[in-house]
Amino acid sequence: MPMTITEKILARAGGEATMRPGDLAVVDVETAVLMDMTFLPEGWREVLKLHDPSKVVIAFDHLVPAPTVQAATAHATGRKFAARFGIERLHDVGLDQGIAHAVVADRGYAIPGTVLVNGDSHTCAAGAFNCAARGVGGPDMLYAITMGKAWFRVGETIRYDFTGALRPGVSAKDIFLYIAGTHGAHVNQNVEYGGPGMGTLSMNGRRTLATMGAELSAEFTIFEPDDLLNDYMRQVNPLTVTHPTMPDPDCVYRERRTIDLGTLEPLVALPDAVVNNSVPVGQVEGQHIDQAFVGSCANGTLDDLAVVAHVVKGRRVAKGTRLIVTPGTQTIYLAALKAGYVETITAAGGIVTPATCGACVGGHLGAIGPDEVCLTASTRNFKGRMGDPSARIYMGSPATCAASALTGVITHPGSFFAGDVA
Amino acid sequence: MSGSNALGGKVWKFGDNINTDLMLPGPWLYRSAEEQAKAVFINNRPEFLREMQPGDVIIGGFNYGMGSSRPAARSLRNAGVGFLLAEALNGLFLRNCVNFGFRAFECPGVSTAFDEGDRAELSIDDWTATNTRTGQTLAVTPIPSMLLEMMLGGGVLPMLEAKGLIARHQAQAG
Ligand code: SF4
Numbered sequence: 001m002p003m004t005i006t007e008k009i010l011a012r013a014g015g016e017a018t019m020r021p022g023d024l025a026v027v028d029v030e031t032a033v034l035m036d037m038t039f040l041p042e043g044w045r046e047v048l049k050l051h052d053p054s055k056v057v058i059a060f061d062h063l064v065p066a067p068t069v070q071a072a073t074a075h076a077t078g079r080k081f082a083a084r085f086g087i088e089r090l091h092d093v094g095l096d097q098g099i100a101h102a103v104v105a106d107r108g109y110a111i112p113g114t115v116l117v118n119g120d121s122h123t124c125a126a127g128a129f130n131c132a133a134r135g136v137g138g139p140d141m142l143y144a145i146t147m148g149k150a151w152f153r154v155g156e157t158i159r160y161d162f163t164g165a166l167r168p169g170v171s172a173k174d175i176f177l178y179i180a181g182t183h184g185a186h187v188n189q190n191v192e193y194g195g196p197g198m199g200t201l202s203m204n205g206r207r208t209l210a211t212m213g214a215e216l217s218a219e220f221t222i223f224e225p226d227d228l229l230n231d232y233m234r235q236v237n238p239l240t241v242t243h244p245t246m247p248d249p250d251c252v253y254r255e256r257r258t259i260d261l262g263t264l265e266p267l268v269a270l271p272d273a274v275v276n277n278s279v280p281v282g283q284v285e286g287q288h289i290d291q292a293f294v295g296s297c298a299n300g301t302l303d304d305l306a307v308v309a310h311v312v313k314g315r316r317v318a319k320g321t322r323l324i325v326t327p328g329t330q331t332i333y334l335a336a337l338k339a340g341y342v343e344t345i346t347a348a349g350g351i352v353t354p355a356t357c358g359a360c361v362g363g364h365l366g367a368i369g370p371d372e373v374c375l376t377a378s379t380r381n382f383k384g385r386m387g388d389p390s391a392r393i394y395m396g397s398p399a400t401c402a403a404s405a406l407t408g409v410i411t412h413p414g415s416f417f418a419g420d421v422a
Numbered sequence: 423m424s425g426s427n428a429l430g431g432k433v434w435k436f437g438d439n440i441n442t443d444l445m446l447p448g449p450w451l452y453r454s455a456e457e458q459a460k461a462v463f464i465n466n467r468p469e470f471l472r473e474m475q476p477g478d479v480i481i482g483g484f485n486y487g488m489g490s491s492r493p494a495a496r497s498l499r500n501a502g503v504g505f506l507l508a509e510a511l512n513g514l515f516l517r518n519c520v521n522f523g524f525r526a527f528e529c530p531g532v533s534t535a536f537d538e539g540d541r542a543e544l545s546i547d548d549w550t551a552t553n554t555r556t557g558q559t560l561a562v563t564p565i566p567s568m569l570l571e572m573m574l575g576g577g578v579l580p581m582l583e584a585k586g587l588i589a590r591h592q593a594q595a596g
Contacts, residue, residue: 024565024569026566026569045579048587048588137517137521139579140521140578142578142588143582146582146588149568151569187488
C-alpha cells in the first residue's frame with residue numbers, strides 16, 4: 001500500500017509493512033531529547049535503568065543560565081542523570097548550550113527517516129530533516145528513555161507543494177503565517193512539505209516552517225529529503241546512517257494544496273492566536289511597539305540573525321523601543337559573532353542575548369510588562385505568553401521585526417531588500 | 423490479562439466533540455487531582471457526578487476528548503467511571519487515557535446501539551461491547567498490547583515502577 005512520508009517512517013520504526021490513518025504505531029525511538037523542564041521535580045522520576053544512553057540527548061534551554069534556584073536544581077538533576085548513565089550528548093550551560101530543537105538541528109541529531117521525541121511541543125522542528133518528530137508528555141519521555149519506544153496514532157496527511165521562490169524580504173515565517181491564516185489548524189493531521197519550490201528554501205527556512213507546525217496543532221510536520229538535506233547531514237553528522245524517506249507516488253493525502261512562494265508577502269498575526277489571524281503587514285502598519293523580539297526555536301537561526309543585521313546595519317533602534325535578539329544555540333551565536341552580526345545589531349542598539357528560550361516564553365531576558373506591545377518572531381503570541389497578560393503580542397518575520405524596531409511602529413520590511421516587495 | 427477485564431455499568435450518553443474543558447474545567451486546572459475529579463461535566467451535566475455509580479459507563483460520539491492536553495482522563499478515572507466507548511477518540515485524549523490508566527476504546531456504532539440508562543458490558547479479552555437490554559454486541563477496536571498493558575496497569579508511571587525502571591514515588595500525582 002502506498003504511504004505518505006510519515007506513514008512510511010512510522011511503519012519502518014514500528015517494524016510493520018504498512019501504516020495507515022487510524023492505526024496505532026508503536027515505534028522504536030531513535031532519538032529521545034530531554035530539555036531542562038523535564039527535570040523539574042514535579043515531573044521527573046529517578047531512572048533506574050536506561051534503554052540506551054546513546055539515543056538520549058539532554059539540552060538545558062528554557063532556563064539558562066539558571067535564573068532561579070528551581071532551575072538550577074533541575075539542571076543539577078539532569079547533570080547527575082547524565083553522569084550516572086554516561087550520556088555523552090549533554091548540552092550544558094556553555095558553548096554547547098542551546099534551545100533543544102535548535103541543538104538537534106545544528107548537530108544533525110535528527111536522523112532522516114527515524115523517530116525523535118521530546119517533552120516539548122515544538123519537537124516537530126526536526127521535521128525539517130525528514131525526521132518524524134513529535135512533542136509528547138513527561139510520562140511518555142520516561143517511557144521512551146526506559147523502554148526505547150513511543151506510540152502515536154497515525155493521522156491523515158495534508159500535503160503542501162511549493163512552487164516558485166520567495167521574493168526578497170519574504171521569509172519562511174511568512175509562509176507559515178500564510179498557511180496558518182488561510183488553512184487554520186491541522187488537528188490530528190500530518191503536514192508534509194515538498195514540491196519543486198521546496199529546494200529554494202534553506203535548511204534554516206525549513207527549520208522555521210517545521211517548528212511552527214506545533215502552532216498548526218499538527219501531529220507531524222515533515223519535509224521531503226533532497227540534496228540540500230543530504231549534504232547538510234554529511235557535513236554536520238557524517239557518521240550517521242540516514243534513511244531519507246520520500247512519499248510513495250500514489251499515496252493518499254487528505255488534501256493536496258499548492259502554494260506559489262512568489263506570490264507571498266510579509267504577514268503579521270494579530271495578538272492572542274496564531275491560526276486564522278494573519279493580515280498583510282500594511283493592515284497594521286503604524287501600530288506602536290515597545291519591543292521587537294527575534295529568537296526561539298523557530299527564528300533563532302543564523303539566517304534570522306543575518307536578516308536582522310542586514311536591516312539594522314548603520315541605523316539605530318527607535319528611542320523607546322527595545323530590540324531583543326536571541327540566537328537558538330551558542331554555536332549560532334559564535335557564527336553570528338564571526339560574521340559581524342552581533343556587532344552590527346549591538347551597535348544599532350539591539351541586545352543580543354545568549355542562546356535560551358528566554359523572551360519566547362516570558363521567562364527571562366526580555367519579558368514584557370503590562371499593556372506593552374511586542375512584535376515577535378518566535379513561536380507563540382498567546383495572551384500572557386511573553387509576560388504580563390495585558391500585553392499584546394503581534395507575530396511577524398525577523399525582517400518585519402527588525403524594520404519595526406527601527407521605527408518603533410509595525411513597518412513593512414520591503415524597502416530594506418532589493419526587489420522591493422511593497 | 424485477568425478476568426477483571428469484563429466490566430459493566432449504566433450508560434451515560436454524550437455527543438460528538440466532547441472537549442476536555444467539559445471534563446476538567448479551566449478553573450480547576452491547578453487544583454488537586456481529587457478536587458478535579460469532583461468537577462467532571464459540572465458545567466454541562468451537573469447531575470452526572472451526583473447520580474453516577476462507580477463503574478458507570480460513558481458512551482460518546484466522534485472526536486471524544488478534543489481540546490487540550492490537560493489530564494481529563496485522570497479525572498474520569500478518579501471519578502470512578504468504569505470505562506468509555508466512543509465512535510472515535512481524540513488522539514491526545516487517548517494518550518492521556520493510556521498514560522493515566524483510564525479504559526477508553528473506540529467502538530464504531532456505539533452511539534446508536536446504546537440509549538441513556540442502558541447497561542453496557544465490555545470484554546477486553548474478546549474485544550466486544552454488549553447492550554444487555556437489546557442483546558446487541560459490537561466489536562471494540564483493539565489497541566496494541568503495549569498500550570493496553572499500560573492502560574490496565576494504572577498508567578505509565580506505575581508500570582515503569584513495576585518493571586523496576588523508575589524509582590517508586592510516594593507523592594505521585596494522580
Ligand atoms: S524557544 Fe519558545 S517555543 Fe521553542 S522550546 Fe523554547 S519556549 Fe518553547
